[in-house]
Amino acid sequence: MDGFAAVDFEFARQVLQRGIAALYLVAFVSSLNQFRPLLGERGLMPAPDLLAWAASSPARGRLLRPTLFRWVRYSDRMLVVLCWLGIALSATLVAGLPQLSWPWVPMAGFLLLWLGYMSIVSIGQTFYGFGWEMLLLEAGFLAAFLGSDDQPPPTVVIVLFWWLLFRLEFGAGMIKIRGGREWRDLSALTYHHETQPMPGPLSRQAHLLPRGFHELEVLGNHFAQLVVPFFLFFPILGLWVPGPVPALIGAVAAAIVIATQTWLVLTGNFAWLNWATIVLAFATIGVPGIGADAAAPASDPPWMIDGMPLPWLIVTAAVALLYVVLSWPALRNLFARRQLMNASFNRWQLANAYGAFGTVTKERIEIVVEATRDPDPDAATWHEYGFKGKPGDLTRIPRQFAPYHLRLDWLMWFLPLGTPLEEWFTPFLAQLLRADPATLRLLRHDPFDGERPRWVRAVSYRYRFATRAEHREGGVVWVRDRRRVVIGPAHLPGEDG
Structure with a gap:
């Protein structure tokens, strides 16, 4: 100086x-x-x-x-x-x-x-x-x-x-x-x-x-x-x-x-x-x-x-x-008792307050999106959509994307924490039912290759990392157990599936 x-x-x-x-x-x-x-x-x-x-x-x-x-x-x-x-x-x-x-x-x-x-x-x-x-x-x-x-x-x-x-x-x-x-x-x-x-x-x-x-x-x-x-x-x-x-x-x-x-x-x-x-x-x-x-x-x-x-x-x-x-x-x-995290105090977002992960979640709940082309959802074979960054395929090693920001994948993580489903997730499911090309490009894998599914649903799973023994035995990176159906089966209004 x-x-x-x-x-x-x-x-x-x-x-x-x-x-x-x-x-x-x-x-x-x-x-x-x-x-x-x-x-x-x-x-x-x-x-x-x-x-x-x-x-x-x-x-x-x-x-x-x-x-x-x-x-x-x-x-x-x-x-x-x-x-x-x-x-x-x-x-x-x-x-x-x-x-x-x-x-x-x-x-x-x-x-x-x-x-x-x-x-x-x-x-x-x-x-x-x-x-x-x-x-x-x-x-x-x-x-x-x-x-x-x-x-x-x-x-x-x-x-x-x-x-x-x-x-x-x-x-x-x-x-x-x-x-x-x-x-x-x-x-x-x-x-x-x-x-x-x-x-x-x-x-x-x-x-x-x-x-x-x-x-x-x-x-x-x-x-x-x-x-x-x-x-x-x-x-x-x-x-x-x-x-x-x-x-x-x-x-x-x-x-x-x-x-x-x-x-x-x-x-x-x-x-x-x-x-x-x-x-x-x-x-x-x-x-x-x-x-x-x-x-x-x-x-x-x-x-x-x-x-x-x-x-x-x-x-x-x-x-x-x-x-x-x-x-x-x-x-x-x-130094406030109720410290704000990631807060801006002016319209121009200067001199902000920052912070992250004040609490850590103890288990990983993932929302898995599934769809089917079968007419009867109760007897259907369901297929998963694959996301680029969030866990899905149990054998897939997570990829490095940062500093690039996968916004859809990040918000999928927040869903089990109480994000209102109707805010963006319900429109997302509707776009999948329409097979919207722009929306599908946000995903890693579309199981229908651009064709429209009849039904879509969201299912919650608990994911955890595989132990070394589990990885050696089955080649898996993740182990999961199914919890419940969160949304669906659903189809577009005016359609009979």
């Missing part, structure tokens, strides 16, 4: 700008592939209906977060255009091209990504109701003020990234301590690898590790999320304390965060949550001798301070002041 300029954080800026842009690219690709069948004009929860509802009265309109579709009529074609523009702009920022110009150019690029993706999230309803959506939005907003390659990154913006990472990690740690007893008696991770929303290829191996290892996992998690975050701020002491020690402490704290998040990447599929946390952790790693300051003149002209133009310093200082004002609710929430 050197006053207004974070001269040792050029490497951090490069990782932040390119990493956040890469995550925006993934987010726009995810929306391009999934938004229309889920939320498009003929989707499960059509966004035009939400927009019409919001436009019906000023009070309702105020409940809707900012979106370009308030002023530009929504259509699936416009959604595709927005996604492709987001993909193209993200790719240029990943390549570092706007960063070669004045700082206002990458600022405009990231603000356009922020506004464009917020326009999607604001009308995404349940399918976009995840904490990592607001995390990506906030990270994109802050990335807009990191500047360009010909000047050092602003100190205040680097510190704001530390504050974001602190809220993300410490908030998650406090949610767990205040949450289920399993986090306090160290048993949480004896269940979590098996019951998490979307297991990964190594989740079963992690689950089968000894109980003592899982207890150490929980202790390590508490240390990484409740103790380490305070050390993320140590590099700022470099303004007053000479020597490498403050920067080294911050780098070690970042390394611990990166290590714990990498373990989560290897053992699960949490969209871009863990990847974003890893990228943000690099904000605390200073590497001297890299960047524009290495070749900077000995003294600045009058319109420059610490190698940065005065107007740019004024803008970044204004952003910092804005964050001081906006951060009070999030700071208070961290």
